[in-house]
Amino acid sequence: MKKKMTNQDKTFWAVIIPVLILFFTFNTLPMIKGVIYSFTNYRGYGFYDYVGFRNYIDLFTDARVGKSYLFTFKYALAGTILVNVLSLIMALGLNSRIRFKSALRGIYFVPNILGGLVIGYIFSFIFTYILPAFGNTFNIGFLQNSILASEKYAWIGVLIVGVWQAVAMNTIIYISGLQTVPQDIYEASMLDGASKWKEFWKVTLPLVMPFVTINLVLSTKNFLMVFDQIMSLTKGGPAQSTESISYIIYRNGMDGGQFGFQSANAVIFFLVIVAISVFQMTVMNKKEEQL
Amino acid sequence: MSKNKIKIKKGISVAAGIMMVMTSLTGCAQSSLSEKVEVELVSYKPEAVAAFEKIAERFNETHDDIHLTIDSPNEAMTILKTRFIREDYPDIVGIGGDINYSNFLDADLFMDISDLEEIGMVKQSYLDIDKQLEFVPQEGTYALPYAANAAGILYNKDMFDEHGWTIPETWDEFLALCDEIEASGIQPLYLGYKDTWTCLAPWNALAVGLSDPDTCNQVNMGNLTFTEAYRETAEKIKVLLDYAEPNPYAYGYNDACTAFARGQSAMYPIGSYAIPQIKSVNPTMNIDSFTFPANEAEEDNVLNSGIDLQFCVMKNCENKEAVYEVLRFLYEDETIQIYLDEQGGITCKEGDFDIPAELEGMRAYIENDRMADFQDHHYPSEMSVDAMIQTYLLDDSETATDTFLERFDTDWKRYNRDLIRKVQQYQTK
């Protein structure tokens, strides 16, 4: 029962085959190569040997890599929650009966269009010089020292910059979500005398749930891959407390001669991202159905 | 059929259009002076860009057949390694005598240049340093040592003269001096530990005085542990914090150079390579230096000095003659003088060169060859010993030193596993 190749089919295949070749060559093929390199002690240049699963075994016993995973997860979790809460609040505010609506929306989106690296450099200066100046003048203890120099709190500095940039995008997505909620639902609930608070939980949130899913998946993924902010704010310091996984793969893989070992790290990182995304989507899909 | 033809034609023309855009982008600026032999040198010292621009200009003025390009990119080591990964090799690389040299040599990237006459003009001690950097002894010579640096303590000479402070020769005298400086209301040291590598400056200067220059090799051969070798260094580097700016982890190398240049501290434990940077902030500053007095007895002190810049020829370089001509030019006394005038430092060439005024205090050590190479030139960069030291300095617990030294030993074994096996294989052979 073979279907006849129609003219349309021919065109379709003529289009899709080159696209597939392109995608395979620059996405799948390097990924396969990455997996192969992960079984070697390659420095990136010169000769190399296959070392079996040594890199993978090492990964699980490497305190520095472990620390970078902990940091990245902590950062992604805090970032995702903060960004989603803040941008949902922002979206509610920007979607309510206010003046200068479009101007305000426009302004709040600005952080998103600016490059992470340059923003990082600017914030680095503010953290190192401006905030301590405020701290000293007004005698605010915790501001007197640069937050980026503190082993305990440097990650919060990185988080502030990451959130500052990410809120913009998520706010816009939430606004468009809120706009899909039909106005008459609110009018109906208002007649019932539902409080604003109740209205949000019972009416608004369930209706924008699909957008919560999009935002959660997107922001988790972006926060997990944090790189620019680390590069410009802390370079992984102080005391290796802000080394993200992407940063360590770049730093040690390209610069440090751990091409093979960091390839293994990247493979694990990939699996982690897939696992987290799939998990989020299944859980959220269930939630969406329930509501 | 004809419909199909049109379809294909259109497809081809779109594809061709894309190809054309692409090829026009790949066609990078090929220089039109193709008659000349191109020699590309990549130097890892962006701070020496001015000196190299002058040198390249002079070379190109005097040579009709060879065109020399010298690049001094920022983050040069990463860029160089990325280029090696891409197998896009320059002709000559200007790198330091450090672990990168060892690795590149081990990866068989460099050409044996022992037939270059200039090798005979190099001071023996620097050729020895390069030999020590070889993982397993190689035949031949693979680098032309150019400039050396010295690290210890830089001090503000005018400030010292004004207060009548004397140069310390032992660890106790050094601490006493720090107390004295502090008592007069001046901050003794500025550290700037935000850029982790700056932590290595005092570390190296202390370690050369307190441990065997062959420590890393001894560890690789299984004769020694770092816990034994580095305990005193680790304890002493922590003491420096008491005399430095509060929270040194907030400030980087640039900040520290600026602060020292502006007289915010009397001393700065760093290498001679920082002098041009400091002078760029305060051109009239009077700087002198002294060897880090790490020991209780003066005669045990050793000056920390290593190869700051050396030239290596890539193995697959095609124009050996042209490259040698460039190396000969670089090693002429006049060229070396241009470099020294801009960058300071000590030349690796035998002959009558002045030691810069800023290193006057180290003269005795240099002339009597009481020098040893930076210990960190043997540390693998992916082990990030600099960050480990920063972590240790931030660790306030009582067991900090033990934790740090233990980690040093265990991490060392892990990061050097292949190397240790190689060394031990070589020994048994």
Added chain:
Amino acid sequence: MMREKKKTNWLLTIILILGTVTVFFPLYMAVIIAFKQPSEMTNDVAGALSFPAKWSLDNFKQAMEVTDFWHSLGNSLLITLTTIVLAILIHSIAGYVIGRGMARRKSFRFIYLYIVSGMFVPFSILMMPLVKQTAQMGLGNRAGVILLYLVFYMPMNVLLYTGYLKNIPLALEEAADIDGASTWKTYWKIVFPMMMPMHATVAILTALGTWNDVMTPLVIMSGTGQNTLPLAQLSFQTQFGTNYNLAFASYILALIPILIFYIICQKQILNGVANGAVKG
């Protein structure tokens, strides 16, 4: 009821206006530092926040020279624009073919999943092999970077286009088919123009991603003498040494082009982004 609806919530408006400080403050700092001279940099609050003594463009002129501004800007423009044009042409037809094909054949369903799952592949796993591969193929340059962007953005854009396709009635294509138009022609004449809103979204999302990206140009073409704007910032960071004013002037220069673009096309950009979320 009706009157209440029109009432402006002034309290909220004021709070939101005050909140814009969080956006403006860092930019304000950057601008005034860029105009100041090193001697004007003080460590007290009043000094740090004050206007520069003189609004001189010298820092900018010097920063332009140091970072080779026009050249980097040209590269950034070239890479971003080429990527956008090719992304719209290639990703839209790929999205169309996959979307329509999926309805009839299982193989296209697989192709769809295969490409879209590429969204989860982090750049870090591809980075090192790609550096080697692009170099071997002679693509360690701007063309290589563009090609890689086309591949990286393919999953998202295909997802967007196939999603949008559901809004385009099949009847139109069928009518064209009866009229004897080829599939190729039908696509470019009928479907492509109808996907206009999605083209805008794809253009904007792709542009924001590529314009600010550091990692790809850093590993693919660093050391080739070609810089993009962000790459130039990274490359010259230490060359500014202690001169924060010069560095900030160069940051401002790097931010200005995209800001201008944003101010001009603000509405389209916000709509485009929102579109992507609703239709995608």
